[in-house]
Amino acid sequence: MWVDLFQNTIEGMANGSAYALMALGFTLMFGVVGKLNLAYGAVLMVGVYAGVYVHLEWQAGWAASAVAVVLGAVVAGIYVERTCFAPMRHGAAITSMVASFAIWMQLEEAATLALPRHSYPFPSLVEGTVIHLGPLLLRRDHLVMLAVALVVMAALEWLVRGSRFGLGLRAIAENPRAAGFVGRNVERTLFFAFVLASAVGGVAGWLVASADQHVSAMFGMWATFKGLIAAMLGGLGSLRGAVAGGLLLGVVEAHALWLAGPQIRDLCAYLLLFLLLILRPGGLSGQARIQRDAAAYGRL
Amino acid sequence: MSALLDVRDVVTSYGRIQALRGVSLRAGAGRVTCLLGPNGAGKTTLMMTVAGLLKPQAGQIEFLGKRIAGASPSAIVKSGMALVPENRLVFKDMTVMDNLEAGAITRKDRDKVAADRERLLDRFPRLRERSRQLAGTLSGGEQQMLAIARALMSSPSLLLMDEPSVGLAPLVVQEIFEVIAELKRDGVSIFLVEQNVHMALKVADHFYLMDHGRIAFDGAPQALAEDEVIRRAYLGDRR
Numbered sequence: 437m438w439v440d441l442f443q444n445t446i447e448g449m450a451n452g453s454a455y456a457l458m459a460l461g462f463t464l465m466f467g468v469v470g471k472l473n474l475a476y477g478a479v480l481m482v483g484v485y486a487g488v489y490v491h492l493e494w495q496a497g498w499a500a501s502a503v504a505v506v507l508g509a510v511v512a513g514i515y516v517e518r519t520c521f522a523p524m525r526h527g528a529a530i531t532s533m534v535a536s537f538a539i540w541m542q543l544e545e546a547a548t549l550a551l552p553r554h555s556y557p558f559p560s561l562v563e564g565t566v567i568h569l570g571p572l573l574l575r576r577d578h579l580v581m582l583a584v585a586l587v588v589m590a591a592l593e594w595l596v597r598g599s600r601f602g603l604g605l606r607a608i609a610e611n612p613r614a615a616g617f618v619g620r621n622v623e624r625t626l627f628f629a630f631v632l633a634s635a636v637g638g639v640a641g642w643l644v645a646s647a648d649q650h651v652s653a654m655f656g657m658w659a660t661f662k663g664l665i666a667a668m669l670g671g672l673g674s675l676r677g678a679v680a681g682g683l684l685l686g687v688v689e690a691h692a693l694w695l696a697g698p699q700i701r702d703l704c705a706y707l708l709l710f711l712l713l714i715l716r717p718g719g720l721s722g723q724a725r726i727q728r729d730a731a732a733y734g735r736l
Numbered sequence: 737m738s739a740l741l742d743v744r745d746v747v748t749s750y751g752r753i754q755a756l757r758g759v760s761l762r763a764g765a766g767r768v769t770c771l772l773g774p775n776g777a778g779k780t781t782l783m784m785t786v787a788g789l790l791k792p793q794a795g796q797i798e799f800l801g802k803r804i805a806g807a808s809p810s811a812i813v814k815s816g817m818a819l820v821p822e823n824r825l826v827f828k829d830m831t832v833m834d835n836l837e838a839g840a841i842t843r844k845d846r847d848k849v850a851a852d853r854e855r856l857l858d859r860f861p862r863l864r865e866r867s868r869q870l871a872g873t874l875s876g877g878e879q880q881m882l883a884i885a886r887a888l889m890s891s892p893s894l895l896l897m898d899e900p901s902v903g904l905a906p907l908v909v910q911e912i913f914e915v916i917a918e919l920k921r922d923g924v925s926i927f928l929v930e931q932n933v934h935m936a937l938k939v940a941d942h943f944y945l946m947d948h949g950r951i952a953f954d955g956a957p958q959a960l961a962e963d964e965v966i967r968r969a970y971l972g973d974r975r
Contacts, residue, residue: 600841607827607838614825616789619813619842619890 439571444690450578452686453585454647457640458663459670459678460592461633467673468609468629471529475516475536477660478543479634480641483509484651485547487642488556498559498646505645506638512543513634517627525623540656548653555652558645581643588639589679595632596675605629609673637663665709671719680720684708739798740765740894740925741786741817746795746805748778748785755781757949758795763894763927768920770928770940772966778949779929780822783898786927787819788812800893814842818892822899822929824883828872832863835871835882839889849889856885859918877908884915888924895919897928901935913939937961 458480465473486508487501496504520535562576596602604625607615612622641659645651666685670677685705692704712719741763748756755778763769773779784790786797788809797805804812818839827835836856840849857864860881866874871882880900887895897916901909913935919926920939930936936943943960945953953963960966 600837603834603837604841606830606834607841610827610829611825614821614827615838616809617787617819617821617825618838618886619810620838621808621810 440694441691443572443574444694445687446572446574447578448687448690449683450575450582450686451690452666452683453582453589454640454644454682455662455666455685456679456682457585457588457636457643458659459666459682460589460675461637461640462663462667463670463673463675463678464592464629464633464636466667467675468605468626469521469532471521471532472672473516473520473536473630473633474533474660475520475540475543476513476633476637477658477663478540478656479509479512479516480637480659481547481651481653481656482512482543483507483634483638484558484641484645484655485551485556485653487645488551488558488651491559492556496559498561501559501646502639502642505642506635509634509638509641510631513630513637514627515539517630521630522623522627525626540660544653544656547656551653555650558649558651560649561643561646575647577647581647584639584643588636592632592636593675601625601628662705665705668709669712669719671721674719674721677719677721684720739763740800741927742796742798743782743786744796744798746782746785746797747793748781748790749793750781755949756785756792759946759949759951760795761944761951761954763925764942765893765925766920766923767941768916768926768928768939769942769944770930770936771944771946772930772933772936773946773952774931774969777946779946780898781949782946783819783822783896783929786812787817787896810842813890813892816891816893818887818890818895820880820883820887820895820897820900822902824876824879826871826874826879826882826886828870830871832867832869832871832874832882835886836863836889839886840891842890848891852889852891856888860885875908876904877911880904880908880912881915884912892924894925894927897926899929899931901930901932909935933960933966 461476483505487505490496490504491501516536516539520532520539524532560577561580565576567574567576596605604615604620607618607620608622608625616622662685666682667678669684670681685708688708689701689705693701739762744760745758746756747754747758759782771779781790785792788804788807788811792805795805796803799815799817802815804815827838836853843849857867862878863882863885866878871879874882900912904912909932916926916928916939928936928940937957940957943953943955943957944951945966953960953966
């Protein structure tokens with residue numbers, strides 16, 4: 437019983453770390469521009485398909501596929517930024533969101549045209565299956581997934597909290613006008629925020645695809661759901677919240693899967709989001725912000 | 737007077753509304769130049785145009801002998817101009833330290849930045865006391881000091897200040913003007929937009945008065961104090 441609980445928690449954290457990366461991408465973009473990018477999952481799918489393509493065409497191994505996934509996601513991310521967000525910088529949050537939905541559909545269709553089969557194989561990261569650790573059976577690829585995700589999170593934390601780029605990012609997130617006054621190039625910084633989010637998402641997409649060892653065009657939808665749920669659990673706009681939300685989602689899913697099977701697992705994910713939004717409407721980290729907004733509306 | 741900033745016949749519009757209808761003025765090195773004017777006269781529009789946040793339709797702006805009209809805000813900050821914006825606009829969710837760092841974000845000489853920060857924290861001891869606090873927790877006067885310190889962090893040749901006294905208690909206003917007088921003593925060149933003529937008269941070397949997008953008065957403090965229209969409108973003189 438305890439062994440199962442422990443085993444499921446580790447499995448869940450591995451999956452959850454990939455969710456956390458996707459949630460970080462969503463939250464990074466939402467935090468700086470205050471707009472939801474619905475095409476983000478599709479961007480990751482394009483990246484994963486680029487990885488599949490180089491794998492099929494040139495029998496590329498995991499390293500070349502990984503590079504192709506991240507590059508593909510970055511290129512697709514730039515496309516989304518240029519079409520949906522750059523032309524409507526000020527206000528128009530709904531317009532940008534709806535436009536990004538259109539681009540999501542477009543990218544999905546384009547990927548299906550380029551690689552028409554329902555699913556494709558993806559090179560696995562580590563050969564060999566499990567490590568025995570006492571009574572625990574740990575999947576090697578899941579451990580690698582967890583480790584890589586943790587490294588990316590630490591790097592992102594440093595970038596946002598400790599670097600000059602991050603200082604500019606935080607300044608723009610808080611007050612784009614004032615960030616312009618101190619001489620920060622707002623346009624360029626926002627562009628790089630999208631590039632960064634796409635690259636982080638690309639890493640997540642690669643980790644998930646290489647653990648599953650196959651991909652389909654539904655990956656975009658899947659990534660959008662998981663990433664968005666995790667980001668909302670944590671409180672959209674909060675980086676640490678995104679990590680907490682991703683891990684929480686992963687662990688809850690792992691236990692639900694073990695107790696009740698795959699259909700119930702997804703049900704539990706939505707139930708978790710539903711409960712959290714009722715009990716803490718701003719997510720794990722963002723309650724105060726919601727209340728402040730509510731207070732502002734109350735005054736009107 | 738050697739002009740640090742030379743604005744010539746600048747026209748700036750919002751859509752079809754002309755906010756600046758051919759404005760010419762100069763700000764000298766080591767001096768405090770003050771721009772007065774009622775609300776809606778175009779003072780802030782002029783500031784935004786000079787700082788590169790609005791593009792002029794016509795006219796020329798020279799700063800340190802270089803043409804800057806139409807240049808990007810970051811290029812203008814790099815060339816040595818810093819803005820203390822209206823309503824302060826400090827980064828409220830960031831610490832006082834991070835606000836100061838943000839002021840130096842365009843600078844490449846990182847070793848000198850730390851020294852400048854220490855110097856400013858010596859000048860504004862209350863900012864040093866609160867250096868780890870979020871800027872939003874500071875009082876209005878402290879936020880204004882922070883906005884000034886943030887602008888000085890870019891090591892500017894010219895400091896633009898847009899109504900630094902607005903919304904502050906009289907004692908705090910006095911404090912702000914003491915800081916302006918100190919900066920002037922240290923040789924900082926300042927271009928000041930103000931509505932508080934009484935305070936401005938104590939520090940400014942030259943005055944412009946703006947009305948309906950045009951310069952309506954241009955002269956020394958003495959001439960300003962003697963101008964009949966200005967006496968009535970701004971100094972509350974009912975003789």
